Structure formats: C-alpha cells, structure tokens
Amino acid sequence: MFALRRSLLSAGRIARPQQVARFSSASALLQHKAVKPAEKLSEVTGPESLIGTSAAPGTVPTDLEQETGLARLELLGKMDGIDIFDLGPVIRPQHSVKGTPDDPIWVPTYDNSRIVGCSGTPHGSHEVQWFHAGVDKVGRCDECGAVYRAYELGADEEAPHH
Amino acid sequence: MNLTLKKFQVHPFHLVAPSPWPILVSFSVMSIMLTLVFNMHGFMHNNYWVVFSAIVAIMTMALWFRDIISEATYLGDHTLAVRKGLNIGFILFVVSELFFFIAIFWAFFHSAMAPTIELGGVWPPVGIEAIGPSELPLLNTILLLCSGATLTWSHHALLGGNRFNTLLGLILTIALAVTFMICQYMEYSNAPFTISDGIFGSVFYFGTGFHGLHIIIGIIMLGVSLWRIYTYQLTNNHHVGYETSILYYHFVDVVWLFLYIVFYWWGT
Numbered sequence: 001m002f003a004l005r006r007s008l009l010s011a012g013r014i015a016r017p018q019q020v021a022r023f024s025s026a027s028a029l030l031q032h033k034a035v036k037p038a039e040k041l042s043e044v045t046g047p048e049s050l051i052g053t054s055a056a057p058g059t060v061p062t063d064l065e066q067e068t069g070l071a072r073l074e075l076l077g078k079m080d081g082i083d084i085f086d087l088g089p090v091i092r093p094q095h096s097v098k099g100t101p102d103d104p105i106w107v108p109t110y111d112n113s114r115i116v117g118c119s120g121t122p123h124g125s126h127e128v129q130w131f132h133a134g135v136d137k138v139g140r141c142d143e144c145g146a147v148y149r150a151y152e153l154g155a156d157e158e159a160p161h162h
Numbered sequence: 163m164n165l166t167l168k169k170f171q172v173h174p175f176h177l178v179a180p181s182p183w184p185i186l187v188s189f190s191v192m193s194i195m196l197t198l199v200f201n202m203h204g205f206m207h208n209n210y211w212v213v214f215s216a217i218v219a220i221m222t223m224a225l226w227f228r229d230i231i232s233e234a235t236y237l238g239d240h241t242l243a244v245r246k247g248l249n250i251g252f253i254l255f256v257v258s259e260l261f262f263f264i265a266i267f268w269a270f271f272h273s274a275m276a277p278t279i280e281l282g283g284v285w286p287p288v289g290i291e292a293i294g295p296s297e298l299p300l301l302n303t304i305l306l307l308c309s310g311a312t313l314t315w316s317h318h319a320l321l322g323g324n325r326f327n328t329l330l331g332l333i334l335t336i337a338l339a340v341t342f343m344i345c346q347y348m349e350y351s352n353a354p355f356t357i358s359d360g361i362f363g364s365v366f367y368f369g370t371g372f373h374g375l376h377i378i379i380g381i382i383m384l385g386v387s388l389w390r391i392y393t394y395q396l397t398n399n400h401h402v403g404y405e406t407s408i409l410y411y412h413f414v415d416v417v418w419l420f421l422y423i424v425f426y427w428w429g430t
Contacts, residue, residue: 046169050238054394060323061397069238071400073170085174085243108172153172 039064041076041084089123104149107133113150120144174243176233183226190219227386234402235395245402252406256413259376263417266372267424270365274429281361285429290362291354292430298349299426302342303418309338310415313384317408320391323398332388335411339381346374366425373421376414383407 037052038044052068055061067075077084090105098121099105107114113134118141120126126143133139133148140147193215200208234240240248274285282288293299316331350367357367387404390396396404 052238058325060320060325060328060391061394062323063397063399066394066397067238067400068236070170070174071238071241073238074174074241084170085172085241087173 038072038076041073041080041082044073044076089119098144098146099148101138101147104138104147107148107150108153109135109150110153111150112136112152113139116148118144118146118148121146174241176239176241176244181226181229183222183229186222187219187226190215190222194219231390231395231403235390240400240402245400248402249406252409256409259413263369263372263420266365266369267420270369270424270429273361273365285362287360287362290359292362292366293349293353293426294430295422295427298345299422302345302349303422305338305342305345306415306418309335309342310412312338313408313411317404320396320401320404321398325391328391329388332384332391336381336384336388339377339384339411343374343377343381346370346377369421369425373414373417376410376417380407380411380414383410 035045035048035051036043038049044050047069050069050072052066052072055065063075064079073084090107107116113132115130116133116139117128117130118126119128120141120143129141129143131139131141131148133150135150135152138147138149194212197208197211197215201212273281277283277285277287286292312331312334316328316335319325319327319331355363355366357363357371383403384407387396387401387407390403391401
C-alpha cells in the first residue's frame, strides 16, 4: 500500500507541475499518453517512458504492449540481448590483470561500501575471499592482493528509504 | 544508449515496502483460531466473533492481494527473478498441502488396514453403509477430469493469444467445479452416516471435506484469474497468478483421484 502511494508520489514528481495539476487522479496520470512507451532499450528516457499501453480490445495483451516499469526495462534489455541487471561476477576479460591501487576493479554500490568476493585473476584461481570495498577506502584481497573500489549509484536527489 | 543506471534499481528483486497487511492478517487468523476453539468448547455468543474474525481476514487478504496485483500489473515490480521466486514459493506451498493430504490418508489407512475389534474387525465398520464408487463419486470424477481438460485448453489459448477461447475454457472450468461442489453437497445431504458416526465418518468427512474446501479455494483463485484476464491484466507470457491457480487446481484434481480410489473404491 505504501509502495503504491510512494510510487504514485514519485510519478507525480517526474511529471511537470502543470501536468500534475491537470490530472485529477493517479490513474488519469498513468493513462496519460504524452510519452510514448519505449519499445526498444535505446528509446528509454526515464521511468515515464516505461509505462506500457493496453492491448487492442478482444486480443490477449503481449508483454511488449503491456509490461511496465522495471519489468519492461528488463524485457527491452532481453530483446536487445542485454541483461540490464548484470548479476554475474565482475570479470575483466579486456585486461586480465588484477586490480591495483591505480587501476582498481570498480564495484557499484548504493551505499558507501560493498562486500565483494574475490576469486582471483584469472577468475576462479583461488578460494573466494570476502571483504569490504569502500568508496573512499579500497578493499584488498588477502589472497592475491587485488584491489577493489566502490562507486555510488542511486538517484542523485533522493536517498533510498530502506 | 541514454540509459543510466542511476535512474533505475540495478537489481531485479522486489524489496517490499512497509505494509499494514501482514500483521492484520496474522491477528485476524489468530482470532479465527481462538474463536473457533472457544466455539468448540461451547462458549456462548461466540459465533459473532468467529464471523467477525473471518470477515476481517478475508477483507485484509483481498486488500493485500489488490496491492500485489497493483505492484505486478501497474508498477512493473515483478521482474523475471521476482516471478521465479513467486513460483517457487507457491510450489513449496503446494508441497505443504500435499503433506497435509498425506496425513489425512495416513489417518484413513491407519484405521482401515487393520480395523479394530470395536469396528467389528472389518472396513467399512459394521453398521456403516458406505458410498460406492459407481454412485455420485463417479460423476464427480468425470466432472473434475473434464474441468482439468478445459483448464488446460484455456491456458493454451492464453499462451496462443486467443482471448475468446481463454475466457470460454476458464468459465467452463469454473462451471464444472461448481457442479462438482453441488454434487458433493447432495452426497453429504443424502449420506447415511455423519461425521460423528465413529472413525469411518470422521476420516471420510475429514478427507472429502478438506478436499471440497480446496476446490472452493481453487474456484476463487480461478475466478480472480478470470477477472484479471477479462480486464486485460494478464499477458500471453506474464500471468503468474493464473499459472499458480492452474497448478493448485490440478493438484486438488489429483487429490480427488486418490480420494476416489481410496475412500470410495478400495475403502468400501
């Protein structure tokens, strides 16, 4: 319930102020078709371009027509052969050298640090070692000495609430 | 590509927000249990509280499921990873249901395979006129097998994008299930034994009664799916609620086959 309310609030924030004033209800805001829903990953401009449309009357909707939000982003990525969540290990095939203080392996984080597990270079060459990699303070693997450094993600103006 | 990670969460998981429903469901379900126990112990004027607790539980569940439908259909929180989690969770629930019914069959076999001297050493016990497999239960078996077929037809029509056949198949399924429940009601009304007629009556109504309750739940789940297909909420590929309803319905269908073979055929 609260998630809905917050999402609608954030949807309201995305829209321009005069638009918000024009729509009497949240559903009217969602049905607004000013932004064409993205049908390719390259057409995604922001959350408002990920609101799906509806199917033609009398037909069964398809995912491309109706998928919305993060699920639509994932679908568009899959259609382009891209896993947008990229949950696999950070492997650097382009230069098979371990991270160094000057050239660390960068790890995305929502916080100011993240726990990483190093399995050596090349990938899988030693037991996984777990340690913290910070934004300000790098993390080093006890086993192979590889250096990891975190960089912050997340919305600029708003910190995550949970 | 003008996509930046900063605009979207970088993981596919749905971190649920604070919600009033879990604690409300917990307390209302606890109330149902307590008030039912009070009823069984003969507390006076307690029926109101049983009904009140049940109403609160049903309303809270409806509002909770409404939120989940909103998150899935209108907010797009249900990525592939979330759908996988929901499916696995539901399969675990069905496994727990399976063991619930295994317990019922265990109770039946415990009493039926070595009937005690009080029962006359025979099963069904002396004086019990059991319901045979060629009577109403045979029609019930046919009804449920047909409903399983129409349900599969409906699902395949949805996968193939045929809206009319999807809705028709699902309406037929629900109609067959409702007919089954009417037949069960008639069977119960005309049965020559009651739940208090010794162990036979107890395990018979234990098994068939809980099966009937599960058919009712299946009808409600399929009814919600019917409404969601009718209102264009489910796509040909993304319909976790319908898939889990189908799984549940087929499960209770199979349980009936075992009930038919064991309770109505072997056991009589």
